[in-house]
Amino acid sequence: TNQILELQITQEYTGQQRHLCYLVPQWKEILDFDTYSQGPGSTVSEVVSSGMTAVVNVGDDPNWTGHTLAQANLYGYARLAWDPHLGAQRITEEWITLTFGRDLKVLDTVSRMLLSSWEIYENYTMPLGIGWMCNPNHHFGPNVDGYEYSKWGTYHRADHFGIGVDRTVKNGTGYVGQYRPENARVYESQESCPQELLLFF
Known part of the structure; x- marks a missing residue:
């Protein structure tokens, strides 16, 4: 609806936290989609400017999500809820730095893993x-x-x-x-x- 956008953080259909599937690129694609509902530039993020919500369930694992990298989806959702215009790369780098520190090799490696994972998962499950x-x-x-x-x-x-x-x-x-x-x-x-x-x- 044009009232509020609902996203799914819980990975019910995207590997259930057993597969690496970082959803921020998907959410950015949704938020940046131009609906043309009020002319060019009527992106989803502008049309549903009243907010967004998400379905999420965490477990009793020490890291809540089954594996550490799945936590990036929780962080990414919160950042996009606060500012839907942020880029996926920026959000990813923020989370990696907060989680693993400032080692550039770690930043590069984990960033590539996260940012490519949704497309990889989609290609082998729903091409x-x-x-x-x-x-x-x-x-x-x-x-x-x-x-x-x-x-x-x-x-x-x-x-x-x-x-x-x-x-x-x-x-x-x-x-x-x-x-x-x-x-x-x-x-x-x-x-x-x-x-x-x-x-x-």
Whole structure:
């Protein structure tokens, strides 16, 4: 809604704190997305300027999150809630310095690990926007058909004709029509749709 944005810090669908999946780059992509709802520059962060919230659950591990690097998501969310215009790189470097100190090799190594982890995780669990293909109930581990035949499914609809869901206005479900024309034009065409979203649209 345009009231408040809800993000998910708990890694229910992103490796459950067993896999490294740093979500700040994802959240920045969401916050910086131009909706065009009030003309150019109507980013999500501007449209939902009343605030944001998040779903999070921590455990009883000494570090709360199962592994230390997962703590970066809690820190990153708090920083973006305070200032959604901060960059992922800056937030990442702040957290690493506060957590591990100022060693430049550590800063470089952990920064690269964190900033690349979401894309890496996505590539081996839900490539090209196909949707989360995980085991039902506990949502851990890849399962191509896990939700395919469920009413809650993401429906990759893979068969001998192809894969993916046609959500275009012209031939599909019409989902693309919910976007403002500036974005709808991009998602309506296979030629202009970003590759990482191709099988979603």
